Amino acid sequence: MTKELICINCPMGCALTAEVENGEVISVSGNTCPRGETYAKTELTAPVRVVTTTIISDTGKPVPVKTKAPIPKDKIFEVVSEIKAHTVILPVGMGDTVLENAADTGVDIISARSVSVE
C-alpha cells in the first residue's frame, strides 16, 4: 500500500511517499533528509507530537509549557487536560519540570520560559 504524507519536521514540508506492507513501512521517498524517513515511519505506525500549551501559575499568570519529548498523538487532549488541572508555583525556570509523567505517557511537562513572581 502506498501512503502520501507531508513531513512536519521543518518548514520545507517535503511530500513523502511511503510503501507500507503488513503495517510496516518498507520504503520512503520524497524526503530531503533522513528525518523525513524517520517521520514517515513513526507517523504511519505510532504518530507522536510535541504538545505546547500554558499552565496556570499561583499568581494567575499563565506559564508556557511543553512536553519534554513527543507524546502519542491520541494522548494530546488527555495530556492538555491534566496540565490544565494543575497549578505551578512561581518562580519557575526554563526547562524546569512542572508536571511528571503526564497522563501516564512517561513524558514530563517542562516550563518553556523563566517566570518570576513579579
Next chain:
Amino acid sequence: MADVVIIGAGAVGCAAAYELAKYKLSVVVVDKESDVCEGTTKANSAIVHAGFDAEPGTLKARLNVRGSEMMEELSNKLDFAYKRNEAMVLCFDKDISGLEALKEKADKNGVKGVSIISGDEARALEPNLTDEVQAALLAKTSAIVCPFEMTLAFAENAYTNGAEFKLSCAVTGIDKDSGGYIVHTSKGDIKARCVINAAGVYADRIHAMVSGTPLKITPRKGEYMLMDKTAGGYVSRTIFQLPTKMGKGILVTPTVHGNLLAGPTAENIDDKENTSTTKQGLADVKAKGSLSVKNIPFNKVITSFTGLRAVGDRGDFIIEECSDAPLFFDAAGIESPGLTSAPAIGEYLRELIEKRIPLEKKEKIAETRKGITHFAALSEEEQDKLIKETPAYGKIVCRCETVTEGEILDAISRPLGATTLDGVKRRTRAGMGRCQAGFCSPTSMALIAKKLGIRIEDVRKNGVYESEVR
C-alpha cells in the same frame, strides 16, 4: 423627584444636561447603553456645518447657524477638539444654479463667509479635486469636531455641575402622574416633573409612551470609510457634493484627529439597530467619493462603519412640548446638522422649559471642563514633565496613536469613566489607529478588568454588562 429627566445620552441629551445643570434643577440623564455617545452621535461625519444647506426659516437653519457660532468657544471652554477647516460644495455641472441657490440660502440663513468660486480656483485650493469640478461654493465657517469628546465634555461638565447620569438604564415605559411623570426603567422608577425625549432613533417609541400625536422616526443608514493618518492631508477642507433629495451626498473630509473620512451613503431602513456595513454601501462610498476627489487612497482604509441618522417625518427638527403631554419635550428627528446644532438645541430646550417653569441660575458652577491630556499633542518638555509627575504617562499602550497608560487610567477613573474598550477608544483614541486595537486591546482590557474587578475575558467591547442589568 427629579425636575428634569433627559432620555438619551447622545450629543443632544448631553448638551441639554450641560445647559440645564447651570440652573437650580435636579437633572437626571438616562440611557440604555453603558456609556454616553453610543447611538447616532458615535458614527457621523463629525462636521460643524456652516448652515448654508437648511431651508431658511426652519428650526434646522436657525439652530445650525447658532450651533456653528457657539462651537469654537465651547471647544475652548470644555476642552474638545475643533478645527475650522472650511468646506466646499462641488458642482459638476456647467449650470451652477444649484450653487447659486445654496448661496442664497446661506445669505438668508445669515451664514457669513460664503462665496462661489470657479473649478480652477477650487483646484488651486484643493489640488486633489477632480477635473470634472466646474465650480464650488466655499464656506469659510465650516469646521470639524470630535463628536465623542464634545458629547463627553457636555456630560462631564453637567456631571460636575450636579446632573446625575443613569447608564445601562433602559426606559421601559412612562406614566403620567399628578406631579408630572413616572419614568419606568430597567433600574427602577424615576419621578420627573419634566421629561426631555432625546432618544435618537428611538424617540418615536419614547414619544408614544406619553402622547397620542403622530411621530415617526426613520433610521437612515450612512456607511463610511476611514483612512489612515498618512492620508489625512489628502484634502484639507470638507468636500461636499451638491445636495440631493437623499441628503448631502458623499463627502470627503479630514477628521479633527488627522484621518481622512469618506461617506456617508443614505438608505432608509426599519431596523433601529442595523449598523452593519454592506458591500454595496462601501462600493458606493468609493464610487461617489471619487467624483469629487481623484485617486482617494482607499488602500489606506483602516476601518469602515455605519451610522444611523434619526430622520423625523416633518422635514425639520421636532423640538417642542408635546401638545397632549405637558412638560414633556421632544427633541426628535435630529438628523444632520444635528451634531452642529446640539449646543443650540440644548439652549433652545432650556428656553422652552423656562417659558413654563421659572429657572434660577446656580450661584456657582464649573464653567470649564478639562479633558484627558493628550500626551501625543504635547511638546517633549511637557511630556517629560508629565512623566516625571506621573510615570504611567511614560508607558505607551496604543502605539499607532501614541496613547499612554496614564491617559487610559484617566479615561476609566474619571467621572462617567469608560467601562468598555469602545469607551476607552472614544476617550483616548487607543485602538483607533491603523492596527485597529490589535496591539493595545489586551492591555486596555487588563486595565479595565482591574478597575472593574472582573476577568479580562469579561471585558466588553461595547454594550451593557449583564451584572449591571438589575
Next chain:
Amino acid sequence: MKNEYNIIIIGGGPAGMAAAIGAKEAGEEDILILERDGVLGGILNQCIHNGFGLHTFNEELTGPEYAERYADKVKAMGIPYELDTMVLDVTALSDGKKAVSVISSKRGAVTLTAKAVILAMGCRERPRGALNIPGFRPQGVYTAGTAQKLVNLEGAKVGKEVVILGSGDIGLIMARRMTLEGAHVAAVAELMPYSSGLKRNIVQCLDDYGIPLLLSHTVVDIKGKEKLEGVYIARVDEKNQPIEGTEEYYPCDTLLLSCGLIPENELSSGAGVSIDPRTNGAYVNESLETNVEGVFSCGNVLHVHDLVDFVSEESTRAGANAARYVREGKAAKGREVSVTVGNGVRYTVPSRISLGALDDMTHIRFRVTGVFKNVSIVIKSGENEILRRKSRILVPSEMLDIILKREKLEGLSEDINVFIEEVQQ
C-alpha cells in the same frame, strides 16, 4: 544614564537581540537596545508553539525558549537594554548622527543620539478594516495575534465556537491552540487557492484536529450587533470575488483574522527611509543599510520572514555591518548594481548591491508570486548566469534564501535579475 550611543537598536525582539549580539561580536561596545514591552523577546513570547530554532540551535524550540536563549546571551554579553521604552521619532541630523526621541517612565521624554540606528520593530497584523469585510462590528472579532496574546499571555478564554479567516501561520497555529483550549474551530477560510501558511502547520494544526481548510473562500458578512453571532462564508471566483449563492452560515462567537502582516515602518518613514511597496519594508543594500546612511533594517520590519532563524541570521549581519559603519564611517561602496525581479519573483532583499563592499557571502532573499512546480531559480547579470538551481516546488509562504560567494558578484557590470524558469522536460 547617558544620552549618546554608537548604536541604538529599536526593538528587543529576535531581530533586535540578534543585531545587538552581531554588533557586539563585531567589536562594538557602545550599544543600546530599546524595547517597548516589559520583557525582551518581542512577539516570540506569545508564540508558545514549537518549531523555532532548527537552523540556529539545531533543535526545535518554542518561541519563549528561543527568545530566552537570545535574551540570556544579550545579558551575558553585558549589552544594555531598556524596557517599557517607546521610540516616538528618528531623525537623521546634519552631522550624520541620528536623533532618537524616546519616552519611558524611567527616562521621561528625552532625545538620544546615535551614530548608527538599527530598525528592528517587527510587523503588525492587517486589521479587519483593511480587509473591508462588510457587516456589524461586534465583540469577538480579533486578529489572530491579538487572540494569541490574550490566550497565551493574559490567560483569557477567548471563545468557544471559532471561525478563522486567512490561513497564515498565526491563523493555523491559533486553530490548534483554540482547540486545545477547549474551543471548536469550525473552519479556516482562505481567499487564495493556496494557503499562505507552511505545509507542516496545515498538517499538525488543522489535519490533526479535523479542521477543514476552505481554499478560495472568504467571509462576506458578519452578524451580531454587540456580540458576534455568526459569519457568512462564500466561495470566490478566479478574481477573488465572492460567488453569489455559495454563502454558508457559520454560527460562531469568535472570528480570528490571519490575513497578512505589515512591517511597522512609521518610524522608518519619519526618518526618511524609502519603503519598497512590495515588502512594505525599507529598500536596503547587501549590508542591510537603508537609503539613509547609518540606518540599518532587519527582521520582520524589513520583510516578513517565514522563520525566526532567518530573522536572527539577517539581524546578526545587520548588527555587524552597523558596527563596521561606526568603526570605518562611510564605506567606499564602489559600483552599485540593482537587483531586479523577473518572472515569478515578487521582491528581493536586498534591492541593490554595492560591489565594492562585498562580504564573503551575499544573501539574496525573496518570495515567489505563486505555486511553481519543477522549475529553476535563475540569477543573471546581463547574459552572465550567476546561478541556476532546480526546485521541485516553490510556494509563496516560503522565503527563499540564496547565498552567493564574493567571486560570483565581483566585477559585474550589469544589474542582477532574479527569476523563475520552467524546466524543459
